[in-house]
Amino acid sequence: MRIVVLAGGIGGARFLRGLLSAVPDAEITVIGNTGDDIHLFGLKVCPDLDTVMYTLGGGINEDQGWGRTDESFTVKEELAAYGVGPSWFGLGDRDFATHIVRTQMIDAGYPLSAVTEALCDRWQPGVRLLPMSDDRVETHVAVNDPETGERRVIHFQEYWVKLRASLDAEAVVPVGAEQAKPAPGVLEAIAAADVILLPPSNPVVSIGTILAVPGIREAVAQAAAPVVGLSPIVGGSPVRGMADKVLAAVGVESTASAVALHYGPGLLDGWLVDTSDADAVETVTAAGIACRAVPLMMTDTDATAAMARAALELAEQAR
Amino acid sequence: MRIVVLAGGIGGARFLRGLLSAVPDAEITVIGNTGDDIHLFGLKVCPDLDTVMYTLGGGINEDQGWGRTDESFTVKEELAAYGVGPSWFGLGDRDFATHIVRTQMIDAGYPLSAVTEALCDRWQPGVRLLPMSDDRVETHVAVNDPETGERRVIHFQEYWVKLRASLDAEAVVPVGAEQAKPAPGVLEAIAAADVILLPPSNPVVSIGTILAVPGIREAVAQAAAPVVGLSPIVGGSPVRGMADKVLAAVGVESTASAVALHYGPGLLDGWLVDTSDADAVETVTAAGIACRAVPLMMTDTDATAAMARAALELAEQAR
Structure with a gap:
């Protein structure tokens, strides 16, 4: 089974861990958001790609969900001693090495997709991790x-x-998105997918950014594969993060049903809401999107694997 | 008193510490060798400038003479885990921050001299530290x-x-030296100097490289100030490092007198040799360079300060 997952950072990465547990033999391609990339200290930092890579590769700080485990902050402290900031972005020493390697390769002319592949050589995340685009967004x-x-x-x-x-x-x-092209392999993976999944990532700044790259939304919408998403909103508030803030910016209520309608039936074939949002099932179904209510809290890998299985089952039903 | 010092790394830095102890009120300009600069991991590393800066700023690893005290090597270990080398160059986490700041500023368009000044804002080395050139050598x-x-x-x-x-x-x-220009302030400092000192740095790859930048050798030779050097060779072998290897490459014997004659009376007005090389005094003097034998082992700051005072006294005599 070929599965394509559009992923942001923490939510996407944790969902992927559950998905890998549920279907270890699936061929999974992750299209990662690069819209939260930032240049810091002259280095290119790709937080969402790294969160996926570290999480699936066993290097993540499990407590905070981002950054490396067993991390130290010597470089950052030294930069601060030089008066060089920002200080509010928590780059640790282990993490710095990733950004140094990435920046060195990009400066040498390699596209971000090739760099990501090289970094994944070390981490062996068990998925094919593609940036949404090699262009800067x-x-x-x-x-x-x-x-x-x-x-x-x-x-x-x-x-x-x-x-x-x-x-x-x-x-x-998403500055630069309009001029960006999908990275090599992105459109091909979408076209060849058996299932396309939207994990409970931020619908605006994670998945929304991926879909803002010209060609990707169209490819997902037109794909032969069913497209199933999982609501990042549970009981009227984001499971994690501050998604309500950016949903408001695009005029979308922070409800499981509103997010489904925001993606729309043109994109989504199925939508999972949390059992606490069971009343959304009717609204979403009425809009032409198959919908089920299941537990959507990624409390551990087993619970997350169950979510992934539910998404795949809904995809089968929606096919 | 305005003193100009042409300095390499460890030897130059330790001599400068003694000089500052001997004449704390002097206005000291250090023209630092950048010929041992290297680009590693996409970062510009300036070992000699940093050794001077860290030594005078209190951040040096005293035991090894280079690098930062209380250093850790997390970034380097992580780079190795990515298969990215070289592993033989010991960049520590604290040191990395310096190279990150430097590279970021250079990429932003600042010349190395301005970057060095900015880095010295933190370290307050008590001297004005100028790279020999802003051009890559x-x-x-x-x-x-x-x-x-x-x-x-x-x-x-x-x-x-x-x-x-x-x-x-x-x-x-010294690749690039022929096309390099002295950094802003270098020729002016030499012209305005009351004394010019050549510490016991490597005559080939440290001081030789500085003199290889067109205009610097001529400026030193023509300066009104007396030029006094201290032999890096004591008892027929380098005090530190492997200077004999690179002296052989330029056809110079590893003796205190041969190094003096290599610099030549056109450049040097005075030369200090170690008391164990007292027999060199006659040869050097005969070549037209004032010469004295004094203890030249930089065992501690007091011993080094005594060397600096001897050099200044010889300069007065040679004036």
Whole structure:
């Protein structure tokens, strides 16, 4: 079975771990969001790709869900001693090595997809990890400065990590997406897929960014494979992170049904909502999307594997 | 008193510490060798500049004479885990931060001299540290491959650090030096100096490289200030390092007098040899270079300060 998964960071990575547990023999291609990439200290940092790679490769800090386990922060402290920031982005020493290798390869002319493949040589994530694009896309967020009242456009990471989404997002713009091309293999994997899954990743800044690369949304919508998503909203609030903030920016309510309708029946064939959102099933089904309510909390790998199996079952029904 | 010092790495840095102790109120400009610079992992590493900066700024690993104190090697281990080398160059985590800041600034368009000044803002070395040039110069060494018998040209650091000068150096070439220009302030500092000192640094790959930048040798030779050097050869062998190997490549014997004559009376006004090389005094003096024998082992700061005072006294006599 060939499965394509559009993945953001923590939610996508944890879902993938469950999926690999559920169907260890499946041939899984992950199309990773690169819209939260950021250049820090002259280095190219790809948080979502790395979170998937570290999680599936056994190097993730399990408690925080991102970054490396057994991490130290000597380089960061030294950079701060030079007065060089930002200090709000937590790059550890182990993590720095990844960004140094990546940047060195990119400066040598390798596209991000080739770099990602080289990094995965070490981590052996058990999936084929493709960036959504080799072209630079960096999501920015427009906010109203509470002091001046003026609109400022800031990098997504500044909004998410530094400000912790404490201001309303007035707009979310994946800068560069319009000019970006899908990375080699992305459209081919979508076309050849038996199933396409949207994990409970952020619908706006993770999966939404992937779909914003011209050609990808169309390919997913037109794929022969059923497309099944899992709601990142449980009981009216994001399971993790601050997805409600960026959903509001695109005019979508933070409900399991609203997110399904945001993706739309043109894209989705099936949608899983949490058992606590069972009342959404009717609305979503009425919109032409097959829908089931199952437990959607990724409390451990077994629970997540059950979610993955439910998604695959719904895909079979929707086929 | 305005003193200009042409400095390599460890020897230069330790001499400077003694000089600062001897004449704390002097205005010292250090013209640092950048010929042993190397690009590693996409980062610009300037070992000699950093050794001076760390030594005078209190961050040096005193035992080894280079690198940072209290150092860890997490980044390097992680790079090795990615299969990315070289592994023979000991970059520690604290040190990495310096190279990251430097590379980021250079990529942003700042010349090395401005970057060095910015780094020194943190370290406050008590001297004005100038790279010999803002242009890229990297010393290479020609060796005969013992297996194939063929000549290979390798980076100085590969020769020095990886091979530990175990092969004869057939030639030493500061690649890029001919096209390099002295960094801003270098010629002005030399012209304005009251004294110019050549510490017991490597005469070929440290001071020789600085003098190879067009304009610097001429400026030193023509300066109004007396030029006094300290022999890096004591009792027929280098005090530290493997200077004999690269002296042989330029046809110079490893003796205190041969090094003085290599610099020549056109450059040197005075030369200090170690008391164990007192027999060199006559030869050097006969060549037209004022010469004295004093203890030249930099065993501690006091001993080194005494060497610095002896050099300044000889400069007064040679004036």
